[in-house]
Amino acid sequence: MIRPLASLALGAAFAAVAVSAAPRVAAPAATPFRVGAVEVVSLRDAKNVVANDGQTFGIGHPTADVAAVLRARGAPADPITLGVDQLLVRLPGRVVLIDSGFGAKMNGVLVRSLAAAGVTPDQVTDVLITHGHPDHVGGLVDANGKPAFPRATMRMSAPEWQSLQQGRAAAVAPVIKAQVKTFAPGAQVMPGITAVALPGHTPGHSGYRISSGKQSLLVIGDTAHSAIVSLAEPAWRIQYDGDKQQGARTRERELAQLAATHQRIFAGHFPYPGIGYVVRSGAGYAFQPEQR
Template structure:
């Protein structure tokens, strides 16, 4: 069970997230640490659980131009509850012979406990790669007003860092991390074996990270998708989280189409933990096949 301080902090960060993104959570179940390790070539990979949110199917988050009944039909067909949508919040750890890299930091719920469960210390992380600056991806950067990962360089795209600094609701986080942030232009290698990929629409500087070791690949697609049911069944439906909804929808369809053809394994931080698997085409839409085993 998370202790009182952890729970209180999670609630505080979530409040920032609610204010920032304009939605409310129906429930926030108790956050439990969890870690799932697997190999990718010479890399050790660990999916780390941070939080889980249960959100109402009320037409304010998913399928903005469609009714809750239409969303409920998709959920029912997948055997899921029809009145709520559950999203996981997870991060990805990549260990090479040179670096211990953390991709995103969640809201800072169970992340530290999950890291410990995987056998790692926060001060061993030397690189943090941020997909984008929404609080459920950067909230875990700060713990009790200080750097949660004191020895890490924090990297995000130039555009995203400018966007984060202009967001007054992130001011407390920005103040703590500012001297440790290094920016990049998407498209190049940010640390050995990990390349940034521009994924437009969600936030101005949103990126994914393609991890490669030998012939094996894993693509962290950030918030290109959110629900493993709705985002795949109806990728063209608008979602409230996206800043530029038409651009995000276009990117989502394009990215999912490419992934279904390439059969590249992905990590989706809001899919059911551990969020690792494949996208497959199914008629005029897509489906999710979990797979977190070494190949």
């Protein structure tokens, strides 16, 4: 049974996120695709619904400006809906999960989406964490306060592990501590997967590049949240970024590179299944979902 103090701390961590993003129940889903010879599956966990109130997107800009960006792309002016989705990667001898969603205590359906992909939690060998916010690490703990993936090694950058232990999801840390293995930012995590340092959102925020033959997929983590606002106005500050200036610089740099190289991406906060490309659109960018 989860310890009362840990339960309260975990609940407080989730509440801190929910101030600007309320998790909503989503239907389980598992969408398979390939990166070269590697089988990959996009998994659904939840949805976040964020008010266009000037506190989350476009800080310092009138809400009317944010509304105009949304309407120009055919979206409602308010609220802004974000996905909370993860990725499963099947490698020789490994079943790899990238991020873990909110978890069962916050109505996350990741375990049910994994089941749809034919995977049980005890079959997961590795969990790669982009960063330690509750919508990415909450699912590491099950409803009873125990490790949700008991046989998995939890991998994240060394600075991110330090940050997680002191941050909004700190209650997760003692539950998974024995399973954690850290790496240097930008390191090869395992054959076929390399970490990509994406500073600004959190101290050790990492993306992951999955490579097979001539094909690759970049998991962008929280480099961009809204498939519309974050891409149309990458320089706008966002509440979620710990270092808002560095976060904006990283977003501008990465989006320019993604558009120039036509790099295929997975973006867990974009509309499910979050697979596609960043393309130039006017003075900014747009998300081009992959045709399926």
